[in-house]
Amino acid sequence: MAKVLIVAEQRDGKLKKSTFELVGASAAAGNETHVALLGEGVDGLAKEIGQYGANKVHVAQNAALKLYNAEAYTAVLTDLAKSLSPDVILASHTPTGRDFMPRLARRLDVGLASDCVTLAFEGNSIKVRRPVYSGKATAEVEFVGAGPRLATIRANALGVPKPDAGKSAESVTATANLGDLKTKTTDVVKGASARPDVTEAAIVVSGGRALKSSDNFKIIEELADTLGAAVGASRAAVDAGYRPHRDQVGQTGKVVSPALYIACGISGAIQHLAGMRTSKTIVAINTDPEAPIYQIADYGIVSDLFTVVPLLTEEFKKIKEH
């Protein structure tokens, strides 16, 4: 059994599913599970965290923590880690978690295993494996020296457990000693899209160069919206200007592992496969039966995507209605 500190992630007072993955995994392993919750006016969220099996939620609230601020987060978490002395500190490998965890590692003078896709608790330590070369291989991480073991875990890697309304956590106030901040976050500008982020979505529908234009991505978007999915794109489609870079899946874009990945008009260049091969179920739609994407696809449809994709949207609508 280990003493585990998990850094919860919230945006606009809403907890991320990836936080529940970490809390659930730690609690299921029988660990003494502590959660750090940072923000302003977020103390009400402690109850929800408790339902996933946390023992104690340490709530740090301050106006400077309302928006994510790397320096403020690092200061609060360093103090908490030093007073709590956990064996393990975990955060999700999100734009927030991946930003502050290296800083926390440095303050504690320990190593960090980032973007891990497997996590096992062993005694008071962890065993983790992470992709290297964007998933063309994986490696186990060995921590050198003493001190807490730090890791960030990829979203969707562990799975979200079911909450138990009968469970609750003790909630305590953590001191928010922010010191002198050289950095301030002045605003958050929302994205124009209501779709989920490609790294967080349970389903991703991606389009490649075969879409031929940004307008044609409309059929991809319609399929995605029917499924509540994110829209992704290959590097070729991004470089051609059909989609913004933030949608790019692959070695020089996002690495995703959704439950379902639908690749439309994507041949499957090695650098694209690196970004999505850990998806649980992969569907490929491509006119070329020899396309490399079929080597990793669970289901393939060798047909023109402009014909098949709208038909799929209609079929999915039928089962959604039932």
Place this chain on the structure above:
Amino acid sequence: MNLYVCIKQVPDTETKIKLNADSSGIDPAGIKWILSPYDEFAVEEALRLKEKNAGSTVTVISAGPTRVVEAIRTALAMGCDNGIHVEIPESADNNFAAKALAGALKKEAKVDLVFTGKEAIDDGAAQTSQLIAEHFGMPCVTVVLGAEYGATSVKCKREVEGGAFEMVETALPALLAAQKGLNEPRYASLPNIMKAKKKEVKLLKAADVGASEADQKIKYKNFQLPPPKQAGKKIAGEPAAQAKELVRALHEEAKVV
């Protein structure tokens, strides 16, 4: 302005990764090494800032084995003025490399801004930028997609999830980690390629910059290639029948919809 770019040399994205005999790492045979793609945006940003501020210099620094000098020359060919190579072992982790890079920066008379790529595409750890800043003692903004430079501060647009941006203002000196889209990196010109070949790249040893094996905090071991996937099922028939069968299979067999 005294501008710095910390870069990494990585295997080309098209590289097929093979493991070495005891799976303790990858087989380096046949790898084509390149400047990590996100670092190109860092180099370009420093060069653009130099062009707007007369009398500025851009120094490119890389930590690693001797081969990384090639990546330094790539950056010099894009227009950087000086190159520094800090020699550390192939096996050095993010913290060891960051301590070495920060140590090299500390030896410089004045540092106004340091640029890096938001991550290197080999280990993809996205740690070294923040660690350099921590070792040096300066603020750091990661995943920067836009920046407005003032005399004593910089306003950054930081990309986060869902297409949203955090607007972050930080005091100088600072480190900015570039995201693709920050700018459009230039191609090296032939005269600059020729000049870059002749430029002296200053060599520093780890001990010169206060870094050592003691800074190694993690090691990678037991490398594995992804398990081969079983060949999937190609769904036959007319498009309408294919669509119907796929949706049925995803719903009833894979149970993902």
